[in-house]
Amino acid sequence: MSQSAPPKALGIFGGTFDPIHEGHLMLARALRDTFALPSVSLIPTGLPQHRNAPVASPQQRLTWVRHAVAGEPGLQADDREVRRQGFCYTVDTLEELQAEQPDTLLVWLIGGDSFHHLQQWHRWTDLLELGHMVVAARPGYDWSKLPEELMRVLDTRKVAAHPDALHKGRISLLPTPLMPFSSTELRDKLAHGADVSGLTPVAAEVRQSGLYET
């Protein structure tokens, strides 16, 4: 972390984390290091409106995230969405965080596949104004398929992935190698009794839970 950061900036990485995998951790570290962020909060979603109910409970997914980031400098788990009643929307989370920390710039990360569907997100245009958005490329995701409006959003808001470029309303692409990990693949492997060590930092706990066995 050699670059200097603006006085106050907080990294945010929301996900279902059903379960958390090595790709999530690599992304969180890359967000921290690329933008010289003192801390990055991983926020497991409670009840997602946009997808089927996760297999593991919110509390279980939070526990795994906590264990996965233990000992990782600057990475922490945030339980606010797990505690929330009703559906979890990112716009609510960012507004809540901004109200708690008015002087902090929120630097929030999503994968390219999530970005592709941004127009379906709750109050998505407001969301763009709430912080600096960072988008990570993902294996299998083809940028040329991005909806036209989102292409325009990217064109008009895109800045370098650098601490000095951090600014509300801007977007950067995270300069990381493609990371071939997904929770879907993990769940499939666990269902078939395959070895998942190396794919998730909490392999033993996840296997012991028996939650993904069929």
Ligand SMILES: Nc1ncnc2c1ncn2[C@@H]1O[C@H](COP(=O)(O)OP(=O)(O)OP(=O)(O)O)[C@@H](O)[C@H]1O
């Ligand atoms: N390997 C990856 N590369 C880039 N982005 C990723 C990767 N894995 C997850 N993400 C992003 O991280 C966020 C949280 O992802 P999530 O917890 O849903 O994991 P997932 O692997 O996509 O899970 P699932 O397979 O169950 O959909 C999303 O914005 C997603 O796009």
Ligand SMILES: O=C(O)c1ccc[n+]([C@@H]2O[C@H](COP(=O)([O-])O)[C@@H](O)[C@H]2O)c1
């Ligand atoms: O706010 C929304 O409408 C919204 C719609 C889709 C996804 N999200 C958030 O995006 C993050 C990644 O979602 P997922 O399904 O890929 O784990 C997670 O924090 C979700 O709560 C948020």
